[in-house]
Amino acid sequence: MLTSWIIYNGTLPGTKFERQANLITQAAEPLGIQTETFRNDDVRFLLPLDESFDALPHAVFFFDKDAALAERFEASGCLTMNRSDVIRLCDDKVAQTLAFQRANLPIPETIIAPKSFPKSVTLSDEALRVVTERLGLPLIVKEAHGSFGMTVYFIETFEALRRKVDALVGRDFLFQRYVKESHGRDVRVNVVGGRVVAAMKRTSDCDFRANVTNGGRAEVVVLTEEERTLAIRAADAVGATFAGVDLLYGASGPLVCEVNAAAHIENIYKTTGINVARPMLDYVREVLR
Ligand SMILES: Nc1ncnc2c1ncn2[C@@H]1O[C@H](COP(=O)(O)OP(=O)(O)O)[C@@H](O)[C@H]1O
Ligand SMILES: [Mg+2]
Incomplete structure (x- = not known):
């Protein structure tokens, strides 16, 4: 029997992460696939996986960005969805931009901010002028990490850009043309x-x-x-x-x-009636056949 584990982030408030897991469980039942759900902060994950568990599953679904945990499952021979390197890449909008550019995909024009450290000086006015002359105003500033739009900013003026860039010293981010x-x-x-x-x-x-x-x-x-x-x-x-x-x-x-890479499937289910877990499970079955 095919076994699969579902990992969601247990460190965040709310129950929506658990509800995603339930959608998988629902889709797995009629297929005869066994599922078990875990939080990524389950204390058993603090120790080597083979010490904490008698048996590991064939596949692990990550509704989480815990790439390090995914990598540990891979090292133990489990199929992870997505792979840890994909989770890591997608958790970084700067790295994603470079991947899209390599693949020649149409994206809003983007300028990647220089790497800085918490003690770095902020970007000069001259640098910001290069950005605004190229991308115009308003423009979008995006931090490399973030979800639910929480670290995506609409910047209308040069002064607002100055303040935002000062506040982001030490963090990875990019400037993007606003697609009106x-x-x-x-x-x-x-x-x-x-x-x-x-x-x-x-x-x-x-x-x-x-x-x-x-x-x-x-x-x-x-x-x-x-x-x-x-x-x-x-x-x-x-x-x-x-x-x-x-x-x-x-x-x-x-x-x-x-x-x-850890797209939620609840809103799409509520909107379209399609439980994306089904094709995900079909895919895993196909790969593990
Ligand atoms: N360049 C842009 N121009 C206009 N709107 C944008 C642009 N980039 C992002 N957005 C809007 O902001 C939302 C959040 O941006 P996104 O890059 O998807 O970050 P998150 O990971 O937080 O969802 C998008 O769903 C879109 O509606
Ligand atoms: Mg988004």
């Missing part, structure tokens, strides 16, 4: 094993960010062929077998915003 056609709307595409399995359009009336957690609402959307192909290419560019791809509405076609 996409203000308050984007498309979330779930890709599993190189196939589009579900998609929704997200719209917000109160924020430039369309994230549902940020007040956006979701509806079913029929993708254009261009959007479909781009989402698959974006997932492929970062090596994700399970991906939540965010696409922006560009003036002349879709643009890749980001790929989530």
Whole structure:
């Protein structure tokens, strides 16, 4: 019998992470796949896996960005979804940008900020002028790490840019052209094993960010062929077998915003009725056959 574990982040408040796990369990039952759910901060993970557990599962689903834990499962021979290197890459918007550029994907024009340290001096006004002359204002500043739009900032003036950049000294971030056609709307595409399995359009009336957690609402959307192909290419560019791809509405076609390697599947389920866990489980069965 195929066994799979589901890992979610237990260090965060709320129950939505557990609810994702339940969606997998529900889809696994009729397939005869055994599932067990764990928090990443389960004390048993503090010791070597083979000391804490009699048997490890065939596959581990990560609804979490704990790449180090994923890597430990891989070292013990488990299939992880996504792989630890993919989780790590997708947790870094700077690294993702470089992967999209290597794959020649359309993205909003992006300038990567120089690496700095907590004790570094801030970027000069001259540097910021190069950025604003190139990208215009308003522009978007994104930290390398963050979810739910929490570390994505809409910057309207040079002074606001100055303040934000000063505040981000020591952190990795990037500057991005603001795609005004996409203000308050984007498309979330779930890709599993190189196939589009579900998609929704997200719209917000109160924020430039369309994230549902940020007040956006979701509806079913029929993708254009261009959007479909781009989402698959974006997932492929970062090596994700399970991906939540965010696409922006560009003036002349879709643009890749980001790929989530630990994409939540609850909102897409509520919106489309599609439990993405099913194709994920089918994929794992196929690979482990
Ligand atoms: N360059 C941009 N122009 C306009 N809107 C953007 C841009 N980048 C991101 N957004 C909006 O902000 C949201 C959050 O950005 P995203 O890169 O997906 O970060 P997060 O990982 O926090 O979801 C996107 O879903 C989109 O609605
Ligand atoms: Mg996003």
